[in-house]
Amino acid sequence: MTLATRDRGMPTPPDSPMHRIVGIIGGMGPEATLDLMRRVIAKTPAQDDADHIHLIVENNPKIPSRIAHLIEGTGPDPTPELIRIAANLQHAGAQALAMPCNTAHAYADAIRRAVTIPLLDMVSLTIDRISAVHSTRVALLASTAVHKTGLYASALSARGIVTVLPSRQAEIMALIKAVKRGDTGVRVQAELAKIAGEMANQGDALLIACSELSVVATGIAVPFTDSLDVLAESIVAFATQRTATNSGFTA
Amino acid sequence: MTLATRDRGMPTPPDSPMHRIVGIIGGMGPEATLDLMRRVIAKTPAQDDADHIHLIVENNPKIPSRIAHLIEGTGPDPTPELIRIAANLQHAGAQALAMPCNTAHAYADAIRRAVTIPLLDMVSLTIDRISAVHSTRVALLASTAVHKTGLYASALSARGIVTVLPSRQAEIMALIKAVKRGDTGVRVQAELAKIAGEMANQGDALLIACSELSVVATGIAVPFTDSLDVLAESIVAFATQRTATNSGFTA
Numbered sequence: 186m187t188l189a190t191r192d193r194g195m196p197t198p199p200d201s202p203m204h205r206i207v208g209i210i211g212g213m214g215p216e217a218t219l220d221l222m223r224r225v226i227a228k229t230p231a232q233d234d235a236d237h238i239h240l241i242v243e244n245n246p247k248i249p250s251r252i253a254h255l256i257e258g259t260g261p262d263p264t265p266e267l268i269r270i271a272a273n274l275q276h277a278g279a280q281a282l283a284m285p286c287n288t289a290h291a292y293a294d295a296i297r298r299a300v301t302i303p304l305l306d307m308v309s310l311t312i313d314r315i316s317a318v319h320s321t322r323v324a325l326l327a328s329t330a331v332h333k334t335g336l337y338a339s340a341l342s343a344r345g346i347v348t349v350l351p352s353r354q355a356e357i358m359a360l361i362k363a364v365k366r367g368d369t370g371v372r373v374q375a376e377l378a379k380i381a382g383e384m385a386n387q388g389d390a391l392l393i394a395c396s397e398l399s400v401v402a403t404g405i406a407v408p409f410t411d412s413l414d415v416l417a418e419s420i421v422a423f424a425t426q427r428t429a430t431n432s433g434f435t436a
Numbered sequence: 437m438t439l440a441t442r443d444r445g446m447p448t449p450p451d452s453p454m455h456r457i458v459g460i461i462g463g464m465g466p467e468a469t470l471d472l473m474r475r476v477i478a479k480t481p482a483q484d485d486a487d488h489i490h491l492i493v494e495n496n497p498k499i500p501s502r503i504a505h506l507i508e509g510t511g512p513d514p515t516p517e518l519i520r521i522a523a524n525l526q527h528a529g530a531q532a533l534a535m536p537c538n539t540a541h542a543y544a545d546a547i548r549r550a551v552t553i554p555l556l557d558m559v560s561l562t563i564d565r566i567s568a569v570h571s572t573r574v575a576l577l578a579s580t581a582v583h584k585t586g587l588y589a590s591a592l593s594a595r596g597i598v599t600v601l602p603s604r605q606a607e608i609m610a611l612i613k614a615v616k617r618g619d620t621g622v623r624v625q626a627e628l629a630k631i632a633g634e635m636a637n638q639g640d641a642l643l644i645a646c647s648e649l650s651v652v653a654t655g656i657a658v659p660f661t662d663s664l665d666v667l668a669e670s671i672v673a674f675a676t677q678r679t680a681t682n683s684g685f686t687a
Contacts (some may be wrong), residue, residue, distance in 0.1 A: 204498070214485040215477050219470060222495065226466050232617045234465040237497035243528070244473065246488035247455070277494070277524050366483045 208279025217396030224417035324388035459530025468647030475668035575639035
């Protein structure tokens, strides 16, 4: 029985592994959310259903566009909807939150303030991973909104790591938009692989920091760090970690 | 803005298509839930995130085993957990429920009693589909629990349709268990394709009524009806249907 559900007096099935529940603020976009769930399943050792991790997923593609709000200045603020979902997930029993959209991490502080459970922060976790491999120059594949907000570049800079931005950003945005309309085919994969190959020569690490690009990263032949993979591993670590205290995420 | 969220005074993003929200009682198993979500995305015409359907998914692999409870008589009753999830999903804003596990439909009546929103009943919807194509003899690929409860056979019989059960049921259960532990590879697909080919000769329709088998049905060369596909289509129809009233599912 998990601590949060015990506290709330909800029934839980007996004989289940002691896993903690993770809530996913999803739908940004839906393909990326699905891919995160797929990675969590693949990274969880399992013999039967009950060995898998309990996720509560709000796969809400109607969350106002982060790009429209942050970059184009034309759309409504997604903050109220992100906060509503975060609170709903905690209410439903989630013991931590995760958000498979790098751009949406521009609103991470507002989400953190809305709940009393930790956010497994994809940006911070990915920067920790990049720092651990002693990179000094990171080539960054991400949405224009991530570049403009400096979400990665400023945090990397604080650790003395230089960020290299792509010269072909318009083409990268076209690939992100292709995935959002459901095109994850070989042409999109090949195009990303080509750009990634060029970018890899410009840094000592290549970072994919857009979950739509993670979905179509299969064809990339050079080594890279994938933020969606980092998040999936953190979810598995959090959920399967057994703590003796009620102190939340201690991994 | 959807009716249920308007009623509950929750904010929704402007400029989104008028879609209704569907709650998924998932995790039985997690691969099948993922596959349902994948099919919903694939069947939804979309140019951007906001064109997709808003799903709230409780992907809970800790729901007590339906097989252990119904067949082996050794496990606890999953009903309390199914009811808790159903109520949670309605509370979170779902306007209909769906459950990507045929066996779990043995508990469908209890779920219906626990909520005031409709259950998109995979078994009933699939039987409607089979009846519509004027089958008289259906070869049924499903879990032993589905056979023993007569979940499909009795409803088909009421419509004058004979159900043919597989002679190789133990092998089918082995394939279901393989998918539940994460093995969805070509060997499992080929094995199911072989059994399906044999079964197809024994009826005028072949029906896959186990969502784990749906996950690995890719290699089947004979025509078949897939209950998971029927459910995915019903979810898209329900969510995208625009009603002038607050009367729930009218499709």
